[in-house]
Amino acid sequence: MTQPKKEEKVYPPLEKIPVHVGIIMDGNGRWAQARGLPRLAGHRAGTENLRRILRAAVEFGVRILTIYAFSTENWERPRDEVEGLLDIMERMIDRELPELHREGVQIRHVGRLERVPERLATKIRQALDLTRDNQRLILNVAFNYGGRAEIVDAVRRIIQDGVPPEAVDEVLISRYLYTAGLPDPDLIIRTSGEMRVSNFLIWQGAYAEYYVTPVYWPDFDKDEFYKALAEYARRERRFGRIPTHGESQRG
Numbered sequence: 001m002t003q004p005k006k007e008e009k010v011y012p013p014l015e016k017i018p019v020h021v022g023i024i025m026d027g028n029g030r031w032a033q034a035r036g037l038p039r040l041a042g043h044r045a046g047t048e049n050l051r052r053i054l055r056a057a058v059e060f061g062v063r064i065l066t067i068y069a070f071s072t073e074n075w076e077r078p079r080d081e082v083e084g085l086l087d088i089m090e091r092m093i094d095r096e097l098p099e100l101h102r103e104g105v106q107i108r109h110v111g112r113l114e115r116v117p118e119r120l121a122t123k124i125r126q127a128l129d130l131t132r133d134n135q136r137l138i139l140n141v142a143f144n145y146g147g148r149a150e151i152v153d154a155v156r157r158i159i160q161d162g163v164p165p166e167a168v169d170e171v172l173i174s175r176y177l178y179t180a181g182l183p184d185p186d187l188i189i190r191t192s193g194e195m196r197v198s199n200f201l202i203w204q205g206a207y208a209e210y211y212v213t214p215v216y217w218p219d220f221d222k223d224e225f226y227k228a229l230a231e232y233a234r235r236e237r238r239f240g241r242i243p244t245h246g247e248s249q250r251g
Contacts (some may be wrong), residue, residue: 011060011226017081018186020064021057021229022208024200027192030197032217040084045218047092056106056222057137059184060229064138064182066110068200072146075115086120087229093123104136109144110178111146112153140179147202150178178237179204189225192219207239 025046032042057065085138107128112119154176184204193214
């Protein structure tokens with residue numbers, strides 16, 4: 001007997017949707033340890049979870065998603081874990097790239113390719129080239145990324161280009177960042193309950209709204225994503241100013 005189809009959950013429409021969402025995908029290791037599994041099992045589960053969050057982002061109307069996949073500090077982890085993370089990244093590209101391309105996802109790399117094994121670096125470049133014209137969703141993958149390193153790289157390129165000091169302002173620096181040409185994140189989500197930014201988009205996130213959940217990344221599903229977007233919709237963004245006439249006078 002054919003089982004009836006499970007009805008799709010209907011989410012109430014939100015008054016405002018962030019254009020650009022950043023996610024610090026934290027808690028993979030603790031998720032695994034809580035289940036008596038090796039840490040790499042948690043990282044694999046976290047990679048599997050990314051697929052459903054990408055679909056949810058498109059459904060909810062998010063246009064740009066920046067995920068923190070591997071930081072410049074992650075190289076200091078035990079060698080077997082680092083090698084495992086690199087292997088997971090390579091396997092994810094092999095497995096997911098064709099479907100991401102069909103779904104209209106444009107992949108961008110945010111970070112440095114130095115230190116990344118050449119075979120993986122080649123696959124990253126191929127993914128960027130294949131999807132460069134897609135427009136349905138921009139997926140920035142922050143891999144071998146650090147916010148301070150990003151600013152250092154920007155300053156170096158500004159100097160190399162011979163820009164005079166008086167021409168340097170915030171707009172110019174933004175044009176030299178890895179995210180050049182994209183709007184700053186409206187919302188940054190951190191899973192696992194940790195209350196720190198961990199060197200993620202420290203320039204771009206200056207006026208982002210932050211949302212922290214105790215849920216570990218492998219369990220951060222569509223419902224949890226909607227909760228974060230709903231909380232964002234309730235907030236009043238001021239960008240350092242006071243409310244104007246007719247706006248809420250909270251705070």
